[in-house]
Amino acid sequence: MESVYARLEPLLPRVGKPVQYVGGELNSTVKDWDSAQVRWALMYPDAYEVGVPNQGVQILYEVLNERDGVLAERTYSVWPDLEALMREHQIPQFTVDAHRPVGAFDVFGVSLATELGYTNLLTALDLAGIPLTAADRRDGHPLVLAGGHAAFNPEPIAEFLDGAVLGDGEQAALAVTELIREWKRAGLPGGRDGLLMSLAAGAQVYVPKFYDVDYLPDGRIRRVAPNRAGVPHTVAKHTVMDLDEWPYPRKPLVPVAESVHERSSVEIFRGCTRGCRFCQAGMITRPVRERSITAIGDMVDAGIRATGFEEVGLLSLSSADHSEIAEITKGLADRYEGTNTGLSLPSTRVDAFNVTLANELSRNGRRSGLTFAPEGGSERIRKVINKMVTEDDLVAAVSAAYSSGWRQVKLYFMCGLPTETDEDVLAIAGLARAVIEAGRQASGRRDIRCTVSIGAFVPKPHTPFQWAAQCDAATVDRRLAALGAALRGDAAYGRSIGYRYHDGSPSIIEGLLARGDRRIAKIIRAVWEDGGRFDGWSEYFSYERWQRCAADALADEVVDLAWYTTRERAYAEVLPWDHLDAGLDRDWLWQDWMEAVDPAGAAEVDDCRWTPCYDCGVCPTMGTEIQTGPTGVTLLPLSVVGGAQGSAHSDLPDCAAHGNGSPV
């Protein structure tokens, strides 16, 4: 398959940051086209700088490329300047690995981390020469498969997809690959639909066209049902049960271009059972499955050696919750002593223990910021969302941070939560004051700072808040403005508090796309045809365009933008994603929702890792179980790469490992 690079190259001097289109990342792979039987083009539908660090894509890229006869390359969204030139010069959507046209692959696999990438998906399909509507595709067109968290409700983009895979992708991608290989070997029996049937029946792939959706006169869904035999009524998610068996990425990609995460990452566990009611990730990735301390140690070591990154992120939804996190951080800090290797926990809890970990992790390298996420300003609203953090917890945590030398902490909040009042949001100002006061006392300094960062809450499918009315943008904006005024107007503390917020309107569109049904596709297509691109970027996002296109596209329907977003749903309503099974018991979700909004005060749910099971339903439905340690194993010192300042363990011969002399 011919590379388009020779035709692309003369255009690159005319576009911004051309290096993002040339590929050649360290640890990238180009395999022989002709000797592969199954070829995947993996896409992250956002700019290269956002997409290239994505762990999901990197994992599948390696898992697939390790297999004989299987080839995987990557493609990302091109910016509008290059898109225009590609259309003018008839250059198709290409992969960055070998600059092969995406339309020539067997599978176009797109990772949907956020709903705001849907218009970018359409751009890529169109540039690739793949018909936007799945029904218009022929045998020669790639199979368009979606994965990632947004694929847990793919209904708004169902007509653009051939299939969606829910949950963990490692084994699922290989299962799909084998079925495609078999189908091609057998001479494409049944054509495209034959393959889709075998994927639906044999690889737990959701094929939207095999399901019909009927609506009630009032616009609600009457039912979603399979339209042919051999297709399951509900499609279940995939769960990888032993993370140690899947130590990917082994060789993280190192781009030449700058990316949003300049570090190597190791996922230390998957899943979270803290039970924050707003958190889709925590709900759909259950149960908790830890990677063992030794497997983590091996991956950190391999990642540093393979990349030269100065920082390794220990990823998960709540990294301080790993059963052996203290042993992991101490073991790694000891191992990398004196090598200028930083370790970070990007996702953390609000407590002093967390600061102890952060101190340990920054011993050998750069000290990045500390972030805490109380999420809600008042104790009451934090109970509603089941974020069990008290003001005392927060003050203790920041006191520990400031007295250990941190000068700045970041606090994350949400606005527009169910039952929220103006007072709940204004309480954030009080918390920030308490944080600064605690910091001044703990550090003895007045130059310490905190930054309040706040965004609008978006109700997501498969969470207890999936029935909630989303707060309208005007109310969110009014509360954010009032909070800003309260923070700035504080003479004693205002100058120590930074304030960052996001407008409410993009969240309304995110909410539309998150909880929408198949009727939404018309809006997405209209927005895209009207020039909508990169909706996750404020400089490109146009609320006016989305509102206008929504009004036009839904003109003949009984539903509208508000119906999809700011309307509360009832128990009996069929939700667009009810036939997609994340394992969560619908009645448990409803009960948790009712407990959240109980006028007498919300009930809290504890974490099932250290309290009895509360029957969310995932483990029995999916045949899975919680996997946590402790294992009791400790990390042994390893020979380490890089820096090698006085390291006694280095197995790489320093130029003058024993000499400490002056220049000859």
Next chain:
Amino acid sequence: MARSKPVPLGPPPQPAVQRLRVRFAKRGRLRFASHRDVARAIERAVRRSGLPVAYSGGFNPHPKLSYAGAAPTGVASEAEYFEIALTALCVPGDASDRLGAALPAGLDVIDVTEPRGGTMADQLQVSEWRAMLPETQSEAAAAACRMFMDEGRVEVERSTAKGIRRVDARAAVLELELDPRAVDSCTGGCAILRMVVRHVTPAVRPDDVLAALRQVAGLAPPSPPLVTRLAQGLLGAAAGGLFEPGAADSAAADCDTADGGAATGGASLGSLGP
């Protein structure tokens, strides 16, 4: 509570005992890398190489690497330079091998020397560039070069982050001509120019000179030229203002030879230590 400035835990950084100067090329697709991209790639390659790079102190320790003026984004180069400070003595040839193995293809080490007799800024005073102009008549290009060289001053506009700036593209140019060495290598009707440009402030870049050619002679290739920096070096006073390519390297080459004898087979200089 004490008001002392917090300091990182752990030992203080080790002092640098040696500097090495690395000449490298930026080739192929990596010509589209910016200076910052190249610097990041080098920093990571240095870490992968295991060379004992010196670090600055503080909470944000940085490896001690310094860069000479970089070829612009989109321009290839056979003569980019950086210097690296080391906490232990290294044989330049050994360091070259290790860096070369760690750098991505397209960033290729040409040689590593111990710099003598001045800083990079002192020694890198002029650059020689080659510009391939697609679909351009050689005769027209040669005539345009002569017209440019006959001018005393040619102001061109350049768009920068701060808006449009005007620079004189002429004064810094010492030579501009059809490249006599590349006349035959041009197939498909392109013209290849060679220019020698002094490093001045604000910098005059090859695209400024090419913009000047459009201005004075209407020379405008239909697609973007392919520009390569061939060499950097001293402004040779003896040759009447002409350029001595490789002058910076020849100064360093002496010490390379001197060290070379002691360092057979890339062995460590450590044996010479106490």
